[in-house]
Amino acid sequence: MAKPNVVTKQELLQAAQMCLAEKGIEKTTLKAVADKANVSQGTVFYHFRTKEQLMLELVQSLCDSSWQALQTSRGSVEEALEAAKERCDYNSAYHRLFFTSLAASLSLKPNRDRLGAMIRQENVYLSEVLAARWGMSPIRQISMEHWGILMNALIDGLAVQALLDEEFPKDAVFDALQHLFDYISSGVDS
Structure with missing residues (x-):
């Protein structure tokens, strides 16, 4: 279950960096970053529109x-x-x-x-x-x-x-x- 939307932008960037290392650029999506950070996709969308x-x-x-x-x-x-x-x-x-x-x-x-x-x-x-x-x-x-x-x-x-x-x-x-x-x-x- 996703944790409450108390995550910093820096934590999301770290999750994105891990996604990139594991999945590559093409498969790194806002949803993949949300999953890696264990937050909702809306939380990622709040910080990064695209x-x-x-x-x-x-x-x-x-x-x-x-x-x-x-x-x-x-x-x-x-x-x-x-x-x-x-x-x-x-x-x-x-x-x-x-x-x-x-x-x-x-x-x-x-x-x-x-x-x-x-x-x-x-x-x-x-x-x-x-x-x-x-x-x-x-x-x-x-x-x-x-x-x-x-x-x-x-x-x-x-x-x-x-x-x-x-x-x-x-x-x-x-x-x-x-x-x-x-x-x-x-x-x-x-």
């Missing part, structure tokens, strides 16, 4: 916890790359969720705007991480803001490749990416 909204909230929650962990540990380029590497995998639930939400959101302006805001927030954070490392851009023609955008796009592009290629050489590619940032950091190319 599966797309639930997925967006879950992506936001995952992004927020990832950035909070980096900020708590005084995030560095190395820590940001390591966190990205850990999520970069053929079976990555995080990136499957993110890119599925992204695709579904392209036709829904509020969702599209929200994902766009999340990506802009990541860009700003990455710019701050790089500024803390470098002080200023090692290449005058590239602003720190643009470095953050480039790093975010590079990492997201690697995630797409890993999702599509079971043989993706994740360790070697992230080692190469670390060497690239070390090289840029050395100021050799400025």
